[in-house]
Amino acid sequence: MRNKDVANKFYELAELAELANENSFKVKAYLEAVRVIENLLIPIEDLAKENKLTDIKGVGKGIAEKIMQYLDKGTIDRLEELKKEIPESLLELSRVPGLGAKRIKTLYTQLGIKNIEDLKREAEKGNIRNLEGFGEKTEEKILEGLNALHDKKTDRVPIGIALPIAESIVSILEEHTPVNKILIAGSIRRMKETIGDIDILVTSNEPLDVMDFVASMPVVKEVIVKGDTKTSIITKENLQVDVRVVEPDSFGAAAQYFTGSKQHNVKLREIAIKKSFKLNEYGLFDLDSGRKVAGKTEEEIYDMLGLQWIPPEMREDSGEIEAAQNSQINKLIELSDIKGDFHLHSTYSDGANTIEEMTLKAQSMGYEYIVISDHAIGLSVAKGLTMERFKEQREEIDRLNAKLKPFKIFQGVELNILSNGEVDFPLEDLKFFDICLAGIHTGMEQSVEAITERISKAINNPYIKVIVHPTGRVMGSRDLYGVDIDQIFLKARSAHTVFEINCLMKSNNYKEINASFEKLDLNDVNARKAKEKFGLLLEIGTDAHSTESMSNMRYGVGVARRAWLTKSDVINAMNLEEFENFLSKPKSQ
Ligand SMILES: [Zn+2]
Ligand SMILES: [Zn+2]
Known part of the structure; x- marks a missing residue:
């Protein structure tokens, strides 16, 4: 089934057509084609064979012709023309907040800005504010946007994509490194529908070996940091993965801490303080003596705080802590x-x-x-x-x-x-x-x-x-x-x-x-x-x-x-x- 390929091509076409200032109806028609082809439940190539492409609602003759071109020769003529006209790197500019097709076009024709680096240089020099339709405020916004873009290297992805990637990393770590315990924490463990990054916790007698291996896994596109106990990488799919080696007797505390959610953890720390404890990623500590009273397992931490253990999927501070205080957490479906x-x-x-x-x-x-x-x-x-x-x-x-x-x-x-x-x-x-x-x-x-x-x-x-x-x-x-x-x-x-x-x-x-x-x-x-x-x-x-x-x-x-x-x-x-x-x-x- 080639529906997804075809839809992706039309998405590319829509983006370039917009940058080329093509008629907005055309751009809309391309985007509509993306939507209907994505939602199509049968292979588009079957419809093409039977000459039935125009039976699809939202697909007119022009679009049908382009689909045929793509299915025949792997590309669309109009797309190739546009690619000659418009440098592909311009597309990355649309990731900068506040930059739409019209502005990108102006930046390109007036200042020759072709990519993010050009944009940054010209914005820092103060050359953008003088362009028609921009001004000082916009220039400032662009610089802010560029910084935000720099901080945020990855997007949230659906759990259906993140979980299999996390699981495959876990299995190669289990196979190739001396890990003892291993756990996928974070929002994946909470089964949130979208995932920002992947958090993996391990225990090991040879932490440095584990860190070396993580930084050199075949899936790595970029290493953000590599330390003695924490390594962060970006995968080829553009997902950030943090692998942390923790002490065995802190494993439960780390699992609790890195599973979140933030709001759940805030509330838990408040409860800890009321009971004269301090809770962090290393364990639960007695405030007066500084002695560690729990940390090896999550269960013992929740128990010391007077709570039933709470399944990760419930940890959103939406009533689960109160329920756990009253022993009202029922056994969830599995x-x-x-x-x-x-x-x-x-x-x-x-x-x-x-x-x-x-x-x-x-x-x-x-x-x-x-x-x-x-x-x-x-x-x-x-x-x-x-x-x-x-x-x-x-x-x-x-x-x-x-x-x-x-x-x-x-x-x-x-x-x-x-x-x-x-x-x-x-x-x-x-x-x-x-x-x-x-x-x-x-x-x-x-x-x-x-x-x-x-x-x-x-x-x-x-x-x-x-x-x-x-x-x-x-x-x-x-x-x-x-x-x-x-x-x-x-x-x-x-x-x-x-x-x-x-x-x-x-x-x-x-x-x-x-x-x-x-x-x-x-x-x-x-x-x-x-x-x-x-x-x-x-x-x-x-x-x-x-x-x-x-x-x-x-x-x-x-x-x-x-x-x-x-x-x-x-x-x-x-x-x-x-x-x-x-x-x-x-x-x-
Ligand atoms: Zn249905
Ligand atoms: Zn169905």
Whole structure:
């Protein structure tokens, strides 16, 4: 599938076209193309082969031609022309706050500024303030922006990218260096949805060897500092990684300190002081004697402070410390509690793997069942199925179920909620399915009121048990639509409708980040609200279109844990028998 490549090319084209002062409609059209191609669920090259590119909404003849050029020869003519016209280094100037295409163009034509160094030199000389449309204030701002840029070498990245990188570093350290204990701390350990940098703590009898190795790992692009106990590097993916060697009897204190969050730690230190202790990254110390009273494990630190141990995902100072004081921290849901995946696509619609392949993967993950929830006919762009095809699919599922017993495949469907709140399949046919899921995939430009009304209607549909990707959010990008979440939660409470924590993560490598399409929807805040304020049940679905993506369940569980959910809040933590029982009952019971 080359969708991401194509989208990236159009992004490049849009940026250069903007710098070249091209018609703003054109630039907008390129950006729109980026958006629709990113969101396209089927390979764009298939559409190209069938001459159906212009069927994609937002792709006109001109764009279609450019897509064909790219697929044929790996580049777009207009892009090559622009590259000759505009030095590529100009693009990096757009990273400076306050510099848009228009200003960059002026800087280039008037002062010959081609890159960050040129910009810095001219700004320091005071040459920029005299340009039309700039002035002294702007020049100052540019210098400030340049400094900020210098301090901040890396951006936040989605956890789906940061965690695998951190894990691969951990495994090479385990293999090649004399580490004893090793822990990924920081916001990754808290399963935050975006990660600023990676913090790794180790204990070792040979700290210098570890530091030498870290600085020379193949992933290193730049070494920021290399010391006796701390080394910071930037990876080729532009992520900062700090590796610290700590003393074994401070390991718990360091884990606690470097896991954060900042607000959580501030509160913990206040509690320590009230109890005449001092808490830092080395341990918990008695204020009077200076004697260390805890530090080897996190548990003993929390214990000395009169608290239950708090799972990292909860450490955001959002009530967890008070709960721990009152022994009210419940056992959170764990990945191993998950007994099935609810939201899976197969080759029947736009998935890459067969039902049998998805099933084998599910079995290898220890699941007892899955729901195959392919798209219905209304979503032709995702190869949605007709009733006839669903019947064929049913036969295949029956055959597999006979073979794989006691494992069970359920036949679900992912319905599209239409603009009027109806779904894209006849109401009388919905009882054919074991379970109906529904979500918005089209007509997202409606007002908040209209979308809320639309989802409410689906919530009240007696056959629809689950609303998938309910809020239309895409990480690192604008939400696809707006919705009154309290309103729909309230409706769902009386209709007994379940909401999804969708953890679709398409980008498995950093290069694709520009064109990534990451969802954690519901997010942690809304998932917690669904449970605490409205008493709703949730479902965690990977929305996997391939066996590989089924492993993303852990990110959904991360959201659930950040939302303080326990096993009993999540329907796919039910075992097979409980789940069949749940399916057999009408929604209202
Ligand atoms: Zn969907
Ligand atoms: Zn889906």
